[in-house]
Amino acid sequence: MQRSRSKYFERNGKSYLLVELDQQPNLDHIETVSGSRDQLYLDWELADTRKARPQQRRLFFALLNDIADYFVVPQDFLKAMFYGQYREYTNGNEISLSDTTESSVSDANVLLDLVIDFMFTWRVPFKRGYEQLPREERYYMYQCCRHRVCCVCGKRAEIHHVTGSTIGIGGDRTKVDHTERYVMPLCHIHHMEVESIHEEAFGEKYHIPVTGIRLDEETLRKIGVRGNYRGETNGKPVNK
Structure with missing residues (x-):
């Protein structure tokens, strides 16, 4: 970075x-x-230069406890591992979450993102789900989609198209541009449940947002959602 x-x-x-x-x-x-030295596309984020917050420190160690319990490893080992990952990710920058830290809110969020990404990758359960995360619910939903994890129970997820974005019975999903639709990651059981009781009741039952999110083409391809992207079907160019 x-x-x-x-x-x-x-x-x-x-x-x-x-x-x-x-x-x-x-x-x-x-x-x-x-493909060029003259023009490129950048992802950027507005830096929050305020001093890292105590709640960020509490969240960091709460997540470390979840990982330590899951893998039965010392918390100090995990702290050193993620601090090392932060140094590597930021080209040698140091971070501290102590009361006297000079690290910023944005710095702490980078560290937390590394921990959260690790937990999704290795299927470490969150004790309180999205309520723990340092960002809004949509970020949690995005990570669940990215790792094909059910946002309710953590099991392997299918992609549910929320009401208004549904494809319809008999519709060919490979001919749809899924970047224009709102989705949720749900396991097969919860997928069937949301379609039987509908999103509003489902959200009230599990206390999760049910408006869904839109995913970019790169993410959709990575998680194996085939569709019609930029004139392609099934990931292959359409003959014209």
């Missing part, structure tokens, strides 16, 4: 974000990824 400073401005009716990098980017890597 490379740090930068940015300036927003408008000119001739268009909006621009000027980015000043702290270090020279690897142009060979940029060309390999984007």
Whole structure:
């Protein structure tokens, strides 16, 4: 992760974000990824430079306890492991969650994201589900989709299209652009239940958001949702 400073401005009716990098980017890597050294696409996030919050520290250690209980390993070992992952991810930056920390809210969220991603990858159960997470419910739902985990019970998930985004009986899902539809990750049992009692009752029963989220094409492909993306069907170009 490379740090930068940015300036927003408008000119001739268009909006621009000027980015000043702290270090020279690897142009060979940029060309390999984007096919050009002159133009590339960036994901960016507004940094919260406030001092890391005590609740972030409490969440970090609560999640470590979940992992320690699941794998029966010492919490100190896990703390050192994730601090090491943070250094590697941020190109050598250190982090602290102590009362005297100089780390920011955004820094702590990066660390928490590493822990949360580990828990989804290794199917470590969350003790209180999305209520524990440092971000909103949609982030939890996204991670559940990304790892094909049921947002209710943690079992292997199917992709449920919420009301208004359903495909219909007999519809061919491979001919649908799923980026335009709202989805939820549910195991087979909960998938059948939500379709029988409908989303509102389902959400009240399990205390989860049921509006669903939209996934980008890359995520949908990674989790194996076949559809018609950019003129493709079943992942293959359509003959024209």
